[in-house]
Amino acid sequence: MTNTEALLEKFIEKAETEQTSCIKIDKEAFKNILREQNFDFVNLNTPFKSFNKGCEFDEAGIKNAIVGADFAIAETGTSVIDSTDEKIRLATTLAENLFIALHSSNIVAKLENIVSYMNEKNSADNAYLAFITGPSRTADIERVLTIGVHGPVSLTCYIIQDL
Amino acid sequence: MKIKQAVKKKLNDKILYTNLKNFASNYKLSRQNALSGLDFLKLRNDIYKSKDFSKEEILALFEEFKQHVEKSGCTVLHAEDGLAANRLITQICKKHNAEYVVKSKSMTSEEIKLNHYLEKQGLKPIETDLGEWILQIAGEHPSHMVMPAIHKTRQQVAKIFEKHTGEKIDPDDIDKMVKIARKYLREYYFKATVGITGANIAVASTGTIGIVTNEGNARLSSTVPPVHIVLVGYEKLVKNFSDAMKIIRLLPKSATGQNISTYVTWIKGSNPSFKSDTGNKHTYYIFLDNGRLSFFEHPFLKDALKCIRCGSCANVCPAYEMVGGHVFGDIYIGAIGLILTSMLHDEKKAKEILTLCIGCKACSFNCPAGIDLQSIISDLNVYMGKKYFINPVKKFVYSAVMKNPSVFKTAMKAAAFIQKPMLTETKENLKNLPYIPKEHNFRKLPSIKTKTFSELFKEKKLDEFKSSKKVFFYPGCAVEYFFPEIGVSMVELLQKTGYQVDIPKTQVCCGLPAIHAGDGQSGKKTILKNIKYMGNPDEYEAFLVLCPSCGMAIKEDFKKYTLDYIAEFKKSEKIGKKVMSFANFLKIQNIGFQCDGNIKYTYHTPCHQGRGLGFMPEEFLKEIFGQNFIPLKDSDVCCGFGGSFSVDYPGISSGILDKKIENILNTKADCLLTDCPGCIMQIDGGLKQKGINVKVKHLSQILNDLKMIKN
Numbered sequence: 060m061t062n063t064e065a066l067l068e069k070f071i072e073k074a075e076t077e078q079t080s081c082i083k084i085d086k087e088a089f090k091n092i093l094r095e096q097n098f099d100f101v102n103l104n105t106p107f108k109s110f111n112k113g114c115e116f117d118e119a120g121i122k123n124a125i126v127g128a129d130f131a132i133a134e135t136g137t138s139v140i141d142s143t144d145e146k147i148r149l150a151t152t153l154a155e156n157l158f159i160a161l162h163s164s165n166i167v168a169k170l171e172n173i174v175s176y177m178n179e180k181n182s183a184d185n186a187y188l189a190f191i192t193g194p195s196r197t198a199d200i201e202r203v204l205t206i207g208v209h210g211p212v213s214l215t216c217y218i219i220q221d222l
Numbered sequence: 223m224k225i226k227q228a229v230k231k232k233l234n235d236k237i238l239y240t241n242l243k244n245f246a247s248n249y250k251l252s253r254q255n256a257l258s259g260l261d262f263l264k265l266r267n268d269i270y271k272s273k274d275f276s277k278e279e280i281l282a283l284f285e286e287f288k289q290h291v292e293k294s295g296c297t298v299l300h301a302e303d304g305l306a307a308n309r310l311i312t313q314i315c316k317k318h319n320a321e322y323v324v325k326s327k328s329m330t331s332e333e334i335k336l337n338h339y340l341e342k343q344g345l346k347p348i349e350t351d352l353g354e355w356i357l358q359i360a361g362e363h364p365s366h367m368v369m370p371a372i373h374k375t376r377q378q379v380a381k382i383f384e385k386h387t388g389e390k391i392d393p394d395d396i397d398k399m400v401k402i403a404r405k406y407l408r409e410y411y412f413k414a415t416v417g418i419t420g421a422n423i424a425v426a427s428t429g430t431i432g433i434v435t436n437e438g439n440a441r442l443s444s445t446v447p448p449v450h451i452v453l454v455g456y457e458k459l460v461k462n463f464s465d466a467m468k469i470i471r472l473l474p475k476s477a478t479g480q481n482i483s484t485y486v487t488w489i490k491g492s493n494p495s496f497k498s499d500t501g502n503k504h505t506y507y508i509f510l511d512n513g514r515l516s517f518f519e520h521p522f523l524k525d526a527l528k529c530i531r532c533g534s535c536a537n538v539c540p541a542y543e544m545v546g547g548h549v550f551g552d553i554y555i556g557a558i559g560l561i562l563t564s565m566l567h568d569e570k571k572a573k574e575i576l577t578l579c580i581g582c583k584a585c586s587f588n589c590p591a592g593i594d595l596q597s598i599i600s601d602l603n604v605y606m607g608k609k610y611f612i613n614p615v616k617k618f619v620y621s622a623v624m625k626n627p628s629v630f631k632t633a634m635k636a637a638a639f640i641q642k643p644m645l646t647e648t649k650e651n652l653k654n655l656p657y658i659p660k661e662h663n664f665r666k667l668p669s670i671k672t673k674t675f676s677e678l679f680k681e682k683k684l685d686e687f688k689s690s691k692k693v694f695f696y697p698g699c700a701v702e703y704f705f706p707e708i709g710v711s712m713v714e715l716l717q718k719t720g721y722q723v724d725i726p727k728t729q730v731c732c733g734l735p736a737i738h739a740g741d742g743q744s745g746k747k748t749i750l751k752n753i754k755y756m757g758n759p760d761e762y763e764a765f766l767v768l769c770p771s772c773g774m775a776i777k778e779d780f781k782k783y784t785l786d787y788i789a790e791f792k793k794s795e796k797i798g799k800k801v802m803s804f805a806n807f808l809k810i811q812n813i814g815f816q817c818d819g820n821i822k823y824t825y826h827t828p829c830h831q832g833r834g835l836g837f838m839p840e841e842f843l844k845e846i847f848g849q850n851f852i853p854l855k856d857s858d859v860c861c862g863f864g865g866s867f868s869v870d871y872p873g874i875s876s877g878i879l880d881k882k883i884e885n886i887l888n889t890k891a892d893c894l895l896t897d898c899p900g901c902i903m904q905i906d907g908g909l910k911q912k913g914i915n916v917k918v919k920h921l922s923q924i925l926n927d928l929k930m931i932k933n
C-alpha cells in the first residue's frame with residue numbers, strides 16, 4: 060500500500076467510527092452524482108465549480124448541501140472546510156444532510172500537518188474555518204449518543220480519487 | 223457542618239450514584255482506547271510547557287491577539303471581574319437592541335453568573351447546549367463541566383420537557399427529546415441578535431479563537447445572529463497553532479474518550495453576516511481577569527491556569543463519583559473545581575469542600591495539562607489550616623502526640639490495653655464499636671498489637687544479621703503498631719537474599735496525615751525528626767517501605783518541607799531517590815518466586831504505589847502465580863481509606879469500598895494481595911464486616927512463604 064492509500068484507509072476507518080459514510084468515487088461518477096442529486100446548496104472548486112448553486116436560509120433549514128473540503132485529517136477522520144463565506148457556514152450548519160467532497164490527494168496524516176494551512180488562512184484579517192468530524196451529536200441525556208441535535212443528522216464524504 | 227449534610231443528601235441520591243458509576247467505568251475504557259498508541263506523557267508535558275507563562279508573557283500574548291483582531295474592526299475588551307464582564311456584555315446587547323441572546327456552553331459565563339445578570343437587565347439568554355438548556359428550563363446548575371446534566375435521568379428530562387412544551391413525551395424516547403430540543407432551539411438562533419460563546423483556545427500569533435463542541439450549537443450561535451460576543455479567560459491564550467493543535471488532540475480524548483470532537487471551529491476577526499447592517503459581524507472579545515492575571519505569579523496556584531477544562535479530573539475522582547459536582551466544586555467541579563473555587567470564588571466555601579479530597583492522586587496522573595492537582599489541593603489544605611482553625615482534636619493529635627515518638631508510643635500502648643475487651647476472638651480486629659455512629663461500622667478495624675514492629679525486630683534478633691549489602695526499612699505507623707508481622711516477613715525475606723535491614727532508631731510518623739489534615743507546621747516538625755532518625759543514604763542501596771503513602775511522603779513531601787534546612791534538604795533529596803516499594807526492589811534484584819498451589823490471587827494497587835512510587839507489580843505477580851493470578855478491574859482506583867478521610871466521611875469511604883469489593887468478588891479470587899497497610903485495614907475490614915471469605919494479605923506476607931528463585 061502506498062502512503063496515500065494508507066492515509067485514505069485510515070481516514071475512512073476513523074471517519075466511519077464517527078458515523079460518517081465514506082464513498083470513494085472518480086471524477087466522472089461524482090459529476091453524475093451532482094447532476095442526479097438535487098442538492099439545495101453546492102459549493103465546490105474546479106473542476107466542479109459549474110455545479111455551484113445557492114439558496115435562501117431561514118429557520119426551516121435546508122434539506123441537503125454539498126461543500127468542498129480543503130483538507131482531511133486521517134488520524135481523526137476530520138474534514139477541514141474554509142467557511143469564511145457566510146453561505147457555506149449557513150449551509151453546513153442548517154442542512155439536514157451534509158455532504159462533503161474531498162480529494163484523496165488532500166488527506167494528511169495528523170493535526171499537526173494542518174498548521175501551515177491554518178497559519179496561511181489566518182494571515183487574512185478575518186477567517187472562519189471548520190474541522191468537521193461526523194454529524195452533529197449529543198450525549199447529554201443519560202450519555203446516550205444521539206445524532207442531529209442542532210446541525211446535520213447525517214454526514215457523507217465523497218472522496219474523489221485524483222491520484 | 224453544612225458540607226456533611228450536603229454530602230449525606232447526595233449519598234442518598236440513587237440516580238446520581240448509578241449515573242456516575244456507569245459513566246466512570248465506561249469513561250476509563252474509552253479514554254484508554256482514545257489514547258492508545260499515543261505518548262500521553264510527552265503530549266501532556268508539551269501542553270504543560272506551552273502554557274507556562276508569566277503575567278508579563280500572558281499580557282504580551284493578549285496584546286498580540288488584540289492587534290490581529292482589531293484589524294477587521296472587532297472590539298477587544300478587558301474585564302476586571304465578573305461584574306465588569308456582565309456589564310460590558312449587557313451594554314453590547316443593549317447597543318444592538320437585542321432581546322434574545324443565544325448562548326453556547328461556556329464555563330466562563332457560569333463563573334460570572336451571566337444568565338442571571340442578563341435576565342435582571344431584561345434580556346432573554348437562551349442556553350443552546352442540550353444539557354445546559356435542560357438545566358436552564360429546570361432552574362438548575364451544571365454538575366459536570368462537559369456533561370452538565372449527567373445527574374438527570376431520561377425520565378426526569380422527559381418531565382422537564384413536558385412541562386416546558388406541553389407535549390406528551392415518552393421517557394424512553396431520547397431521540398424524540400433531542401428532536402424537540404432541536405425544534406425549539408432552532409427558532410431562537412434566528413430570533414437572537416447576539417450570540418455568546420466561550421473559547422477553548424485563543425491563538426495569539428493570528429488572533430484566532432478555537433471552539434470545541436459536539437452539538438454544533440457554537441457554530442450556529444456564532445453564525446446566525448449579527449453580533450458575536452466571545453467571553454474568554456486570559457489563561458486560554460496560547461502562542462500559536464502548533465500549541466493549539468496539541469490541545470485539540472488531547473482535550474476530547476480526555477473529556478469524553480472521543481478521538482476528536484465533532485466540531486472544532488476557528489474564528490478570526492469579523493466575518494460576513496447577512497443580518498448585520500454593515501454586512502459584517504459585530505464581534506467583541508471580552509477577556510476576563512477575575513483574579514487570573516495575578517495568579518500567573520502565584521507559587522503553587524499558577525499551574526491551575528494551565529487547565530484546558532476537559533473535566534476528566536472529575537471523571538476519575540472516586541470521591542466525586544460518590545457525591546457529584548453539586549457538592550464537589552462550586553461552579554467548576556472535580557479536582558480543578560476545588561482549586562478554582564479558592565482562586566476565583568469563595569475561600570470559605572473552598573475550605574469546606576477541599577476536605578472532600580481523599581488524596582488518591584488519580585486526578586494528577588490523568589490531567590492532560592500535566593497539573594499536579596492533588597499536590598495543589600494539599601498545599602491549599604495547609605494554607606486553609608494556617609488561616610482558619612484546624613479541628614482542635616486533630617491539631618492536638620498531630621502536634622502533641624504524633625510528632626513526639628515517645629508520647630505517641632505511650633498513647634498507642636495505652637490504647638492497646640484499653641481495647642482489650644473490644645477484641646474479636648482472633649484478637650486481630652475490634653468488634654463493632656457500640657458507642658460510635660453506625661455509619662462508621664462499615665469495616666472491622668484492626669487491633670493495636672501489643673508488641674510493636676520495632677520490639678519484634680529486636681526480640682527476633684533481626685537486628686543481628688550483618689552484611690555488606692544493606693537496605694534501610696522505614697516501617698511507618700501502620701506497620702509499627704497495627705501490622706508488625708508484615709514488617710517481620712519482609713525483613714526475613716530480605717535476609718534470605720543476603721541483605722542486612724536497618725530500621726530507624728526511633729519510629730516517627732511520616733508526616734503525611736498531619737499535612738493532609740492541613741497541619742503543615744506539625745507535618746514539618748515530624749518530617750525533620752524523621753530525617754534525623756533515618757540512616758545515612760550513602761550507605762544503603764535502597765530505602766524500602768511497605769506503605770506506599772509513607773514512600774510518597776518521603777519522596778515528595780520531605781523535600782518540600784525541608785526547603786529552609788539545607789542539610790536536611792540534601793539528605794531527603796538523596797533518600798527520595800532511593801525510596802521504593804518492596805516488590806520493586808525484588809524486581810530490580812531479579813528475585814523470583816515459585817508457586818505451586820491452587821489459590822487464586824488478585825491485586826489491588828494502592829493509590830500511592832502506582833501513582834506515587836511508580837511501580838505496578840502486576841506483571842511481577844503474573845510471573846509468579848501464572849494462571850492463578852486474576853487481574854482486578856479498576857485495580858488502581860482508590861479503596862476509600864485515605865487515613866482520617868474515612869473517619870471524616872464514612873459514607874463516601876464505604877461507598878468507594880463497596881465498588882472495590884464488587885470488583886474483587888467478580889475476580890472470584892481467594893486472596894487479595896496489596897502493598898499498603900491502610901488498604902488492608904480498609905478492604906480486609908470491609909470484607910470481614912460483610913462476612914465475605916476472601917483473604918487480604920500484604921505482598922510481603924505471601925512472598926515470604928514461597929520458594930525463592932534467584933534469577
Ligand code: SF4
Pocket residue numbers: 476528529530531532533534535536556557558588589590591592593595
Ligand atoms: S485540571 Fe486537568 S484534568 Fe482537570 S479539567 Fe483541567 S485539564 Fe482537565
Ligand code: SF4
Pocket residue numbers: 535538539540541542556557578579580581582583584585586595596599
Ligand atoms: S486526589 Fe483523588 S480524591 Fe483528591 S481530587 Fe484528585 S482524584 Fe479526587
